[in-house]
Amino acid sequence: MDLIFQTWPWYVSGFLIGMVMLCLIYFGKTFGMSTNLRSLCAMTGLGKKIGFFDFDWKSQRWNLFVVLGAMFGGFVAVHFMSNISNVAINPDTIAKLAQLGIDAPNGKLLPDALFGNEIFQSPKMILILIIGGILIGFGTRYASGCTSGHAIYGLSSFQFQSLKAVIGFFIGGLIMTHFILPLIF
Amino acid sequence: MKALKYIFIGFIFGIVLTKSEAVSWYRIYEMFQFQSFHMYGIIMVAIVTGVIGIQIIKWKHLKDIKGLPIEIIAKEPGSTRFWVGGIFFGLGWALVGACPGPIFILLGAGFLPVIMVLFGALFGTFLYGAFKEKLPH
Numbered sequence: 449m450d451l452i453f454q455t456w457p458w459y460v461s462g463f464l465i466g467m468v469m470l471c472l473i474y475f476g477k478t479f480g481m482s483t484n485l486r487s488l489c490a491m492t493g494l495g496k497k498i499g500f501f502d503f504d505w506k507s508q509r510w511n512l513f514v515v516l517g518a519m520f521g522g523f524v525a526v527h528f529m530s531n532i533s534n535v536a537i538n539p540d541t542i543a544k545l546a547q548l549g550i551d552a553p554n555g556k557l558l559p560d561a562l563f564g565n566e567i568f569q570s571p572k573m574i575l576i577l578i579i580g581g582i583l584i585g586f587g588t589r590y591a592s593g594c595t596s597g598h599a600i601y602g603l604s605s606f607q608f609q610s611l612k613a614v615i616g617f618f619i620g621g622l623i624m625t626h627f628i629l630p631l632i633f
Numbered sequence: 634m635k636a637l638k639y640i641f642i643g644f645i646f647g648i649v650l651t652k653s654e655a656v657s658w659y660r661i662y663e664m665f666q667f668q669s670f671h672m673y674g675i676i677m678v679a680i681v682t683g684v685i686g687i688q689i690i691k692w693k694h695l696k697d698i699k700g701l702p703i704e705i706i707a708k709e710p711g712s713t714r715f716w717v718g719g720i721f722f723g724l725g726w727a728l729v730g731a732c733p734g735p736i737f738i739l740l741g742a743g744f745l746p747v748i749m750v751l752f753g754a755l756f757g758t759f760l761y762g763a764f765k766e767k768l769p770h
Contacts, residue, residue: 458674461653465675466682468646473690475638476697478706481734485758500762513639514646518734519741521647522656526742529652537659538668545662557657558739562729563746574749576728581736581753582760583725588733589761590768591718592709595732598719599676602708604683609708609715616719617726618665624727625665 453531469600477510480597482588484508484515531555548633561633576632591616647738656738658730665727714770725757 469479487505495502535553542552550561560566567573588594591613593602599617602610653675654660664672689695690703697703708715726732729750731739736754739747761768 455654456649456652458653458671459678461649461655462675462678463682464645464649465653465679466686468642468649469679469683470686471642473687473703473705474695474697475642476699476701476703481732481737484737485733485754486762489755489758489762494759494762498759498762500765510636510639513636514643515734515737517640517643517645518647518650518738519643520640521644521649522651522738522740522742523647524644525648525651529648535654535657535659537663538666541659541663541666541668544666545659553657553659557651557654557659557742558730558744559658562658563744565745567746573746577746577749578753578756580725580729580731581750581755582757583721583728583753584731584733584736584750585725585754585757585759586761587718587720587722587725587757588754589718589758591715591722594722594734595676595726596734598708600679600683603680605687605705606684607708609711612712612715613719613722616716617723620720620723620725621661621665621727622723623720624724625662628724629662629728 452529453533455534455536465600466604469596469604472514475510478597479601480511480593481515482585482594482597484511485585486589487512526557548630550633587620646734647741650735650738651742656731656735656742661727661730709770711770714768717769 472479487508490501490503490505532555534555535557537553545552550559562573593613598610598613603614650656655672655675660672663669687705695703731750733754736747736751740751
């Protein structure tokens, strides 16, 4: 039973993520989560005004089903497959977070400082989450892919363009973690 | 019935991303602090699995579920878009600790504040669509 509740090791998780991608390839599809954001925008009828959203989003409906399943999977994993031993990050990381005033995981996936329901009372935190989202939405469409489409699918198929994007992801991530987060918190 | 297999694959994906904690803000922070191998291990094993699978597909000329030849879709040409877009995404990834897949997974799991990230991400996607022609690719 421990196998279900403990953190799944990287070699098991990585293998399963690779297999998920290969299954989608076998279904004649591709692996990319951020495309769904474009589909969701197109579903609102934005295509009438902006050419980028004027495409047949129904051809991407399969991917929205993947997302729907993933939401359900997240629900099951968090509510029925978790325990207090989870998210056992490096104690040095916890010490660094304490300096920023961010709470330790103690089994939680997300810090209360950013994702507790109290943040709805904090305009600053709401703004941070929205700005983070804008960077993700804008960046993934500009780079035409995210972690799944570039880091996993793109690099697995030896695409040089994806390597550029992934290096970009890390440049951005390192700048945020080391220089900007300490200014925000 | 067609939808069911996609929902099932997504379901597995959601469980694996949650149980591996790749959806965790903490794991992303720890990764960018280089204080754990966990996330690097996940990404590397996923890539190695993918490389082996795709090589087998090419070598054996495997067909997809409908019997059609399997094609790997090539990324668009260009350079600026990948560097600049990549950096934008990286900034957001490290700030809110979620890439697009986990945004949906965390919402499904019931973390309500993540809805703000989704609103932002949809607005960011809209902004790209609106200014696409003016951006260097």
